[in-house]
Amino acid sequence: MTDDRAEPIEAIPIETAVNPLTSALAWLAVVVVVVGVGSWVWTRWINPPVGNTIARYVSKDAGVVFADPTVAQFTVTFPAAYRTTKGTNQFGTTFTATSTVGDYEFSATKTPEPASTLDNFETALNTLAAQYVVNEKGAELVSQTQPLPLVDTGFKEFVYRRGSTYWRVQFRLLKDRLYTVKARLPNSDPRPFRRLTTSFNALGAR
DSSP states (O other): OOOTTOOOOOOOOOOOOOOHHHHHHHHHHHHHHHHHHHHHHIIIIISOOHHHHHHHHHTTSOOEEEEETTTTOEEEEESSOOEEEEEEETTEEEEEEEEEETTEEEEEEEEEOOTHHHHTHHHHHHHHHHHHHHHSTTOEEEEEOOOEEOSSOEEEEEEEEETTEEEEEEEEEOSSEEEEEEEEESSSOOHHHHHHHHHOEEOSOO
């Protein structure tokens, strides 16, 4: 028989001593992991370093596509976000898209031109290239190509520099507009400019 009057046995509390040093180290490990993951996300996706952005752009692992078949009439891939500006000349609307990453600046511009400019494209492009170099005070011409006729397009490239800053420019002259694809670079590496120019395509009637 059981004695209903017996009182239940209460649990005996067991106290576990926590080492303050162990606790501090555990929290420190958590903080290190959180900071490491946050830093990776920030530098990889939110605000990557300039060098990383350009390297990924050159390797075609990243880029921001601009496309406008109506006003700008071109498409191009920039390394990062771009801004656009419009203006006018006597022949129509000018349009520029520009992307800046640190000391790097990439741009593509459409400038309306009369059809007669293409008839004498050699002189027109050589003169314009010389003006670019003169306008950048203290710059020197590094290299240039002769203007070439490429499928109803006058084509020319040139490079000029001032100190360690290089400007690389490509002209594409169509019958009614001039495209200027340009990169300002903090060194002589041509690869970011090549990535820019190979991604560029003129849209609309030629």
